[in-house]
Amino acid sequence: MRMGTKMHPFFSCFLLLLLVSPHSYGEKEEEDEFEEIKRSDFPKHFFFGASTSSYQIEGGYLEDGKGISNWDVFSHTPGKIINNDTGDVADDHYHRYLEDIELMHSMGMNAYRFSISWTRILPRGRFGKVNKRGINFYNKIIDNLLLKGIEPFVTIYHFDYPMELETRYESWMSSQMQDDFVDFANICFEEFGDRVKYWMTINEPEMVAILGYKKGNFPPAHCSPPFGNCSIGNSDREPLIVMHNQLLAHAKAVSLYRTHFQEKQGGSIGITISMQMYEPLDQQLDRKAADRFLAFHVGWIYDPIVYGDYPKKMREILGSELPSFSDEDKKYIKGSLDFTSINHYTTKYVKDCFHSSCTDEANRPINAFTETTPYRNGILIGDQMGMPGLYVVPRGMEKVINYIKQKYPNQSIFVTENGYSMPTSDGNKVEDIVNDWKRIKFHKSYLAALAKAMRNGGHVRGYFAWSLMDNFEWIRGYDTRFGLFYVDHLKTLERRPKLSAHWFTSFLGGYPLNFHPSE
Numbered sequence: 001m002r003m004g005t006k007m008h009p010f011f012s013c014f015l016l017l018l019l020v021s022p023h024s025y026g027e028k029e030e031e032d033e034f035e036e037i038k039r040s041d042f043p044k045h046f047f048f049g050a051s052t053s054s055y056q057i058e059g060g061y062l063e064d065g066k067g068i069s070n071w072d073v074f075s076h077t078p079g080k081i082i083n084n085d086t087g088d089v090a091d092d093h094y095h096r097y098l099e100d101i102e103l104m105h106s107m108g109m110n111a112y113r114f115s116i117s118w119t120r121i122l123p124r125g126r127f128g129k130v131n132k133r134g135i136n137f138y139n140k141i142i143d144n145l146l147l148k149g150i151e152p153f154v155t156i157y158h159f160d161y162p163m164e165l166e167t168r169y170e171s172w173m174s175s176q177m178q179d180d181f182v183d184f185a186n187i188c189f190e191e192f193g194d195r196v197k198y199w200m201t202i203n204e205p206e207m208v209a210i211l212g213y214k215k216g217n218f219p220p221a222h223c224s225p226p227f228g229n230c231s232i233g234n235s236d237r238e239p240l241i242v243m244h245n246q247l248l249a250h251a252k253a254v255s256l257y258r259t260h261f262q263e264k265q266g267g268s269i270g271i272t273i274s275m276q277m278y279e280p281l282d283q284q285l286d287r288k289a290a291d292r293f294l295a296f297h298v299g300w301i302y303d304p305i306v307y308g309d310y311p312k313k314m315r316e317i318l319g320s321e322l323p324s325f326s327d328e329d330k331k332y333i334k335g336s337l338d339f340t341s342i343n344h345y346t347t348k349y350v351k352d353c354f355h356s357s358c359t360d361e362a363n364r365p366i367n368a369f370t371e372t373t374p375y376r377n378g379i380l381i382g383d384q385m386g387m388p389g390l391y392v393v394p395r396g397m398e399k400v401i402n403y404i405k406q407k408y409p410n411q412s413i414f415v416t417e418n419g420y421s422m423p424t425s426d427g428n429k430v431e432d433i434v435n436d437w438k439r440i441k442f443h444k445s446y447l448a449a450l451a452k453a454m455r456n457g458g459h460v461r462g463y464f465a466w467s468l469m470d471n472f473e474w475i476r477g478y479d480t481r482f483g484l485f486y487v488d489h490l491k492t493l494e495r496r497p498k499l500s501a502h503w504f505t506s507f508l509g510g511y512p513l514n515f516h517p518s519e
């Protein structure tokens with residue numbers, strides 16, 4: 001049954017049942033519909049690709065003049081990453097990039113999103129020289145992508161920056177980081193902008209702020225009670241400062257691009273946000289809390305960038321703790337994007353903490369007096385993925401597109417990450433990992449929800465699976481696998497297509513892949 005077709009009499013009975021038991025019947029009806037998704041449900045010039053980031057795949061962490069990054073230092077600190085894994089070798093993409101580009105080509109992908117390692121280009125930020133060998137590496141990637149008809153989508157900064165910026169002035173805690181970022185972006189535009197037409201300044205600034213400065217489980221590991229017990233930090237304030245500096249860094253880089261490059265190079269620029277969906281736990285009691293939560297996560301970034309200032313709700317709750325934009329700042333931050341770029345994985349419920357009791361953390365202004373939960377009446381919102389905190393909820397994809405459409409009209413949208421990690425309880429042997437029919441089901445169902453949002457007027461232009469291959473999943477190390485290709489990190493680093501790689505190949509009409517996982 002396809003949405004948008006006329007309602008069959010059987011379906012209206014079905015709706016009746018749905019009212020009686022929304023959970024079980026609602027799920028089943030959705031699943032049936034999802035089986036049908038086809039390439040032709042999307043526009044001809046739609047971008048279909050995979051996403052990666054430099055630190056997660058490249059390895060070669062000391063090669064050809066690369067400098068030391070915050071993540072090199074963090075992953076080398078025992079106890080920070082599962083199994084003490086590091087990105088020293090990762091997927092060895094630094095040496096295998098040609099093979100990896102060929103994998104995407106053979107799947108029939110026409111786009112690839114990757115990030116530039118800041119320390120390959122500027123090993124010491126502004127305080128040293130440009131490393132030509134780093135520039136050559138990305139030139140080779142870009143040229144080979146274009147040769148294969150794959151459009152490069154480039155993230156300038158995806159979590160890894162020169163450690164020197166941390167030791168000199170505490171990186172994003174300081175406004176000096178804005179200058180370093182703009183300097184780095186300028187080199188990227190200059191060196192790669194003749195061929196790169198889609199730029200994303202920063203990946204998930206919210207995760208940088210929250211994981212690095214509120215929870216403290218990402219570098220530089222700042223936090224304070226009740227959020228965590230780091231040796232330094234202030235979880236109530238620092239995330240706000242860090243976001244402010246990232247937003248201004250973004251806006252200044254966009255302004256630079258528009259003034260000096262855009263006309264000549266003809267590209268466009270945006271910023272990538274983590275955009276999960278949040279539903280009220282109780283449709284009446286928690287509705288405002290869900291709105292508030294979204295304002296504190298999505299509005300925090302897109303309200304300044306689209307409208308020139310933080311959401312009113314944030315100012316109301318955070319008062320003077322929330323930094324202010326000067327009139328000068330407002331002028332260039334307002335409208336500083338050509339498209340929206342969202343990374344979407346999951347949906348959770350939000351509960352209001354003004355009227356009911358919550359944890360100490362939830363009761364802090366920075367948490368908007370809200371709490372999230374995956375449970376309603378003891379029932380999980382969707383199947384648990386291998387990555388803690390992620391649940392399979394396809395309808396969330398439709399809802400995020402509708403949300404962007406309503407709050408930020410006229411923005412075209414790229415879904416720059418969406419993917420599935422299989423629970424390790426489903427098996428840890430190679431055979432189990434490559435037989436990833438649950439991942440296929442995930443992509444099909446989320447793509448169907450995306451197609452539906454597009455039929456209802458969502459202006460979506462591309463979809464990128466996270467990720468091309470299993471990689472260094474930050475603090476989860478190599479334990480959590482999101483890849484369409486299996487990578488043997490312990491021994492050979494060989495890439496092996498999972499069933500999902502075969503599914504994408506047939507969905508996109510690529511060439512049959514060399515070998516089948518069951519061989």
Ligand SMILES: *[C@@H]1O[C@H](CO)[C@@H](O)[C@H](O)[C@H]1NC(C)=O
Pocket residue numbers: 078079082083084
């Ligand atoms: C990580 O390294 C620390 C310090 O060397 C060690 O105590 C710990 O057992 C290691 N953890 C694993 C999982 O190997």
Ligand SMILES: *[C@@H]1O[C@H](CO)[C@@H](O)[C@H](O)[C@H]1NC(C)=O
Pocket residue numbers: 225226227228229
């Ligand atoms: C911080 O330490 C205190 C005292 O040892 C402990 O009770 C609390 O659970 C810790 N908080 C976190 C978030 O780890």
Ligand SMILES: *[C@@H]1O[C@H](CO)[C@@H](O)[C@H](O)[C@H]1NC(C)=O
Pocket residue numbers: 408409410
């Ligand atoms: C969106 O575009 C329409 C038509 O061009 C315009 O009238 C409207 O003001 C725009 N809205 C925003 C928020 O830019």
